[in-house]
Amino acid sequence: MSLPGTRSPQPRKTPRQARSVFTVNAVFDATIQVLLSDGLQRLTTTRVADRAGVSVGALYQYYPNKRSLLHAVLKRHLDHVAESVEQACQRHHRQPLAVMVERLVCSFVDAKTARQEESRALYLVSADLDSADLVGKASKRIYSAISSMLATASDAHFDELPMAAFMILSAMVGPTRSVLEGGAPPKMLLREQLVTLCDAYLNRIAIPEAGSDVRPAGDASISDHE
């Protein structure tokens, strides 16, 4: 999972006492805050510990080194997002394409924006070479879920499922990131636009199912499923 010869990025121990839980959480939150205010390059274990109100030593009780701390924070975030999307996908097997798209987009965007700051902070971490496999695994997990869902669409099927899933996911990632990082134009409605984007794309590449009626997703208003 990590480069050979480097120390384990796994957390050192699981907290048993109440005090421990406090420490672990405080460190987690402080990591996000320091990332946002100082950036990855200026994130130091001391600064994180200070911000968390604990000693460096306490931090090192739970994370054997800096990498493992960042690893853990990133992993939790990616797992959360991946899980949200997976569940949404599983819940909408055998639905029409339009429904699938709309639910997928919402689950993804909601997971990202619910913890907006966390998301922003972790873009900084995920860029690092060391995080590549963590990000890679989460991506794979998500686009497997999308693939499985699309395979059961009631009104369409696809020649190149993995590619379609990959495109949908990575096409959602781009605009979402831009919005979170503050580069979007005013009064832009991310969810709406992503639904349009994905739906348009999938309809273009879908092979319509015999006897079913594939029409523009615009008709399926987002509010129908909110």
Place this chain on the structure above:
Amino acid sequence: MSLPGTRSPQPRKTPRQARSVFTVNAVFDATIQVLLSDGLQRLTTTRVADRAGVSVGALYQYYPNKRSLLHAVLKRHLDHVAESVEQACQRHHRQPLAVMVERLVCSFVDAKTARQEESRALYLVSADLDSADLVGKASKRIYSAISSMLATASDAHFDELPMAAFMILSAMVGPTRSVLEGGAPPKMLLREQLVTLCDAYLNRIAIPEAGSDVRPAGDASISDHE
């Protein structure tokens, strides 16, 4: 352009002599290589100088500090991409939408993949908070160019141009990055897929121009313009 209180990230002098040019180029290339092999966290000025075959002192002749080096390398890359896209956009004002999309995608993807390694390396740098405004500016430049172009489409017009441009750009960025970072499924054709994605999206949101014929872009084969 940079944070107040920090020294200028501008190169210290512009090379006029042959040796200088050599040094600057060697340093540029070395920076990319070190980023790819060691990551941003392990990039040190000494390592870059070593890889470039020059002394640290020489490196500091051209860049007053590490930030300015990374800044310069990133800027060159972003400028190159922005310029490519801008030119493509300018060259295709007043064309049909399908042509615009296809040319836009190619210019962007070509710029990114022509220097594939450079692109990959600089994803590491661009994540840094320090680079936010550089990236922001390049993005703005690009989506202004896209906006201007789309405004002149011979066969469509748009209600929300800035948003459309933003979506097109960020939707291209996501899959391109994933492909460059190696997470794409095999036999995936990036250009083709991006054209499909953008064209489908734009056609969905476009208001057809009276008397013009908006049809799927698939008809305008990519090879027509290669």
Place this chain on the structure above:
Amino acid sequence: MSLPGTRSPQPRKTPRQARSVFTVNAVFDATIQVLLSDGLQRLTTTRVADRAGVSVGALYQYYPNKRSLLHAVLKRHLDHVAESVEQACQRHHRQPLAVMVERLVCSFVDAKTARQEESRALYLVSADLDSADLVGKASKRIYSAISSMLATASDAHFDELPMAAFMILSAMVGPTRSVLEGGAPPKMLLREQLVTLCDAYLNRIAIPEAGSDVRPAGDASISDHE
């Protein structure tokens, strides 16, 4: 040579400039001084650098880590001693036993007492598990030299050469160390006593050579060869 997985204990680079030579020597000497005044446990790289009048950074230019510094200091000492003894042994092949013993003892004791402080300091280092192989190698080197010499004695030969050599060496080591560490009774003459000890032992285990006259070494006064 060292435990697997640990970083090389080899010096990082060989000094080329005059300044470098100064630094390296200063660090060497400072290491001995700090060992003597503070002990191994309180020897820190910072303290060594301070005592040497250079910066920590300079120290780390020549030794990649603390271990390699101690390793180098110990190695130089052991090599010096081993070489002295080896040369003495080689120079006295084919001599009578009494001469051999006397020359061997002198070479060993002289090497140790010429750099008395260094010797004392390095007893602290050589105890460490990490130094075991360094010490082991030097010992082997020395008792090979002793073996070879004893094998050519003009007036005796031995059944168990390796054992004899081992006993002679380790029997010299004990009293020498005690004397250097200050535990010896006053007016003790180390050289004289060691000669007596070794000569008595060897004569006891030697098989007298036909036609030669093995008599107590006491007759061969030390001053004859001084």
Place this chain on the structure above:
Amino acid sequence: MSLPGTRSPQPRKTPRQARSVFTVNAVFDATIQVLLSDGLQRLTTTRVADRAGVSVGALYQYYPNKRSLLHAVLKRHLDHVAESVEQACQRHHRQPLAVMVERLVCSFVDAKTARQEESRALYLVSADLDSADLVGKASKRIYSAISSMLATASDAHFDELPMAAFMILSAMVGPTRSVLEGGAPPKMLLREQLVTLCDAYLNRIAIPEAGSDVRPAGDASISDHE
């Protein structure tokens, strides 16, 4: 006994209860084990406590600090050895030299090899400057005992008793340590060789007692007294 300004290296309390005894012993053994497996530099109180199966807190109930723990472990070992040798010496006053030597060597070697691992482990501790006086005292104790014994030899007497005692002791120490640390040649019989060494030396420096018969100790086979 200890350096001024440092806290007492004496154990904090003497264990009276069964649990206490268990803890203290477990800690003692664990200390030896950690020394052997990790070395002195990597011996930490936590590691010792873990190995002993007790909490750090419990360890600090019995030893106010790390030094006092090492001090206690070393002291116990040295006391044990010193006592063995003292008793052997006292038991053999007024015997012939050969008997004295043989009994002395056996008592020393047996004490050292009975707890071979402990001996090896404590060579690491005894090197430390902090332990110098502990080692010094034990040595003095032993060579006083040897002196006293030698003074009563039935068949010899000595001009420089303290020196003779010092030489005998330190000459035993060298080979014994080498053997324990694994540098001895195969099939070497330590006891036998040390008897030969010491006996040869003492006979060389002894002034024969009028009317007594000083002959080589080799005649007094070791097995006579085993």
Place this chain on the structure above:
DNA sequence: CATGAATGAGGTTTCATTCAT
């Protein structure tokens, strides 16, 4: 009393930057 989480001084090491040569 025992536990083990927390503390934080202090150790090791790195690396951006300077400056004598």
Place this chain on the structure above:
DNA sequence: TATGAATGAAACCTCATTCAT
């Protein structure tokens, strides 16, 4: 100008010791 040794602030991490539970 180019070099690369030197600098030293600052990063990472450890571990002896304490103390709330």
